[in-house]
Amino acid sequence: MAGTAGLAGCFDSSGQTTEDGGTGDGTDGGTSTEGGASLADDTLDYPAGRPATDVQFNRYSLGNYAHTLQDQLFEEVARGYADGSVRPDLLEDMTVDGRTLTLTFPEGFKWWNGDDLTAEDYYIGLEIDRLQSPEQSPIESNTLVDDYTIERTFKTAVSPNLMKANVAETFVNTPRSIYREYLTRYEEASNESERESVTSDLLDMSITTQQLIDEGLGNALYRVTGFNSSETILEKFEDHPYASRTDIPKVRIIPETTADVESLSVNDQLDMNPDVLMSESQQSRYPDNIENVYRLNWFRTQKFTFNFKNEHIARLPVRRAIVNAVDFESMVAAMRQAGTVGAPAENQTALRSTIHEEYLGEDFVDQLIDYPVGKDLDAATQLLEDAGYTKENGTWVDPDGESFTFTVLTQNNNTQVQATKVFNDQLNAFGIQTEISTVSSTDYYQRLQTYEADIFWIWHVAKALWHPTAYFSNNFYGIEVGDPSSGNETGPTGKPFTTTIPSEVGATEISGSGKEIQPAQLMNDLPNSESAEQVRERTRDLVQWFNYALPDFVFVEEDSGYWGDTQDFSMPTGDDYELNTNRPGEFSFKNGWISSNSQ
Template sequence: MPDGNTDATEMNWMTRRRLLGAGGAAAVGMLAGCGGGDTTTQEDSGPTETEGEGADTGDETETTEQGDPIDPTLSFAQWPNPNSSNYNPYNTKNFPKPRRFMFDRFMYFNLTSGEYEGYAISDWEWDGNSISLTVRDGLTWQTGQSVTADDLLAQLELDMYTGGTLKNYLNGDIQESVQKIDDTTVELQLSDVNTSIAMGLLQPKHIYTPYTLDGASYEGFGRFVERYHDATTEDERSAVTNELTSKWTITPDDEPIGAGPFQFEDADSQRTLLTKYEDHPDADQFNFPEVEYRYSPSNQKRWQMLQNGVTDGYDTLFMPENQLQKLPDNVEVGTIPRHYGMGLIPNWENKHLGKRKVRQAFAYAINRQLVARNSGGGTGTKVGVNVPSGITSQLAGDVKEWLGDDYSTFEKYSHDLEKAAQLMEEAGYSKSDGTWRDSDGNKISMDLKVTSSFSDWVSADQTIVAQLQNFGIDANLLTESSSTYWGKSYVNSDFDMASQSWTDYGRRYPFFHQSWMLNSNDATSYWNVPETVMVPPYGQPDAEPQEVNPLPKLQKLSSASGDQAQQLVKELAWTINQSLPAIPMMEKQAQTFLTTDDWNVPAKDSDKLQTYWPNEWLPRRGDWTAKLE
């Protein structure tokens, strides 16, 4: 059985119990797209609470030479217009990538070694089901005040009050279960939870939230904590959530304050400029004074920036082979396992796609390997999903390992138009003049919506639509701007079919993906997956379907380990395989970009690149430095 490596994203697993406030729609904006869109996430982690250096196969970087940097500014790109960026991490509309240098993550995790190292949280200690977290000594807000346990408490509590996953594993209510121990330590009192899951949720978090903030143009986050504590009704709590997640913004005019190694300097319509914060504990790792993020709202513009030497790298960006060939020799392209991939999202309230056999027919009608190949653009970084199951890491063989001897009983949905036609007929449809029609003779028409910002998704969806048309479905592809797609169509379920990840963005442990497909806010609120689904008994695909509620098994899996965990994963995989809440299309290897003309960086195959994300962590660890004159 594969290990519990939950290599991480910050993405929340939100349950049905979450009360959706007015901020819900904004929060999903540009959720996880293939271009690495700016999102607030609860992103990243691994299997054990060990610490230590990961193995290194990369180049040594210069850290002791004297002289001025050839290029004093490390340049990247960001999605939202710098002028309209918003630095409130809970109101995620236009939350920009400069946050990666303005704020520090709790911990570092290396995908190769599977080990954690402290960062903003320097130490942690498990005591039964409780974990104490200690803030790094010397970490300060960029006003000069120390980062304290109050700030950490605000971060943890507000994450959970606004729907964060950790809330599901507390031993009591939020206020009782998050306790300040001293000036630098907070204790979380958890229920019986798998520590891999808990660490996977903690590691990628950032410290964003000064409880109080002296010398700034805006107040700290403690006022929201206190209002949550004082709220006595659900309506009062919802009002706080609405203000925090929807109404309050921190704009460039507010001169946002962080606690990372670089601080906000200014922003205009084309770029955000950050300057080195000399009082950060790792300030000496940076031998260059500036980081900038240039406005680039599409994959194509990012390609051109790298090809023309405008930017010095990018965390994760899909670039097809014909564009890779245009890169100058100084650009290195590494790959990182992503445990992530696009899925075809059926709207379960659609009168046709709400039928299990129609979803299964579509799965058979689409050649997922062809979709992945066309989406990959000749890069070989994408592979079609072989067995829809909510289990990732196909290239490493995780699906077969988790399913074991039962692997052969799962539907593979290999491309088979005859099987697809049989299922459509069993669902009550007939085909005439090459088109599938319902019992009233109306042709089956479907629109598939996708954001135009993600060129690889568009290529995938063009292939999907062509195959559905070939099968006899009146299918059409509608591309929309990122703001329209994520901000309106997707969150309002205004689609027949949509494009979104079928995975929880970057994690390996199946729990996260199975939860995402069956019980996430996206699944229940946007895809309209019901609380119970109809599936045949385990291992009996031809038996009569029965009503199944997957939530109890998801809850058990959150604390299970060993053989019990494997059995629960298999049973949840069966529910997904037979009901298809989403139709998984592909899984990807992320491309990450570094330049060597003016910068010392590790080799593209170095283990140092195996983290989310190299352009964020390498400079902090002294592994991305400026070459000197």
């Protein structure tokens, strides 16, 4: 409905744009490419994800998986809230009895192709996940009790909230029409080699956006009807149980990774940003009809990951010197100018500070090593000199007198580029030579996982939860150490599976024999903790390791929420609906709580 938002192209019968901008039937499709959108009266425009032409929807093939578009097109089973709870989203109920989590699905939901959405569509994904590696899986069994009930039994006793968290932020995105054959093959596999063969075929399978449309493989309130590299068009799915809640018939999703979202916002060409707040600088530039609708004290942070395969990065004094040599406030200030709403991280705990009290306690946090938020060049200098490094002509050289340069990998989104540039400039000014390698968002995660750079930018939260398991997750969104059963001493970034930290919390050096810790195994065990007390004990050990060893460092804690056109649309503010959950604007949209103000 944005005032000047015209469609960038028109769609042929397959849903994709034709070469000449026509629809393939000799008409112009009723759209305009010159502003003053013909869809302005009935379309909600917002940015999200990558172009639909660049992604696919097989969740097991992660290289080009449509992570963000998935959120718009599939029903979410359960979600975490800022108070630490996990509650049903699509689910009608979720209950715990001993080691068994029972998931009850509602009736009345359908796939876009008209098939009933049943518990089997979710059960198939759960069982594939378990059978890919049954020995390592924490799940003993998944049982399809009936069309709308699943019983999920854990191998060991797990705290009830963690049992529920195990299915939070998961979607009904394994339709039985596509994935049942793979589950059958896993069930018939008699050994690891046969399972790996099925997995290989599953990884090679792709579900294109066109196939999603043709076979009706989504199930959310709005279904995809057309797409090109500039936009994805959705129409309300009238058979959805929430269809009567909203009078908005059409949605236009603009790829945030390729479009100039800031210019579109300033020129009143967007109606909403579903998981972003306007910063102070943006509020002065955006139209008067755009307001921050809801603000959320979010879970997400951002970090730089250290690659211990670099001989200098592998040295603790060098990692500590880097953290002391940069000013987090300057990095975050540059991000604010690019639109980020957030604050510098004040403690190196790997956790969001808002959950410190519950999982660590203030006394524990106060004992930890205190790294500066602003740079401390004297401390950085002392650390390097004590490690045998010297400065020659303003540049640090190693104990052998050899120069060195760190490669810093970052994504090409403006906020990440700005933060990385400040980080790079400050290290260079201090005498640590660095060079930036910038990669497009489309290719970033594939490039990151080659682990060929020395320092990597990445988000720091692996799951949409206000819980330690979201941060201490053994992958690149958490803190990747690697597979402790691999037989190697270190993982893909050279971080050791077994290491030693001080016995005393907050000590900067190891005295005596110290305390041996296995961080990868601890992170793998954390989601399967039996009690809240065990969660706290394991979290404290991991936080002490992170604070002492600095495998990564967190530099910003983000706030979230959403902004929207409150003149043309009715958007929930949290007064009528509980919105203290991830992506509150998207959550409101998918529930049909956003309507026009035309009535």
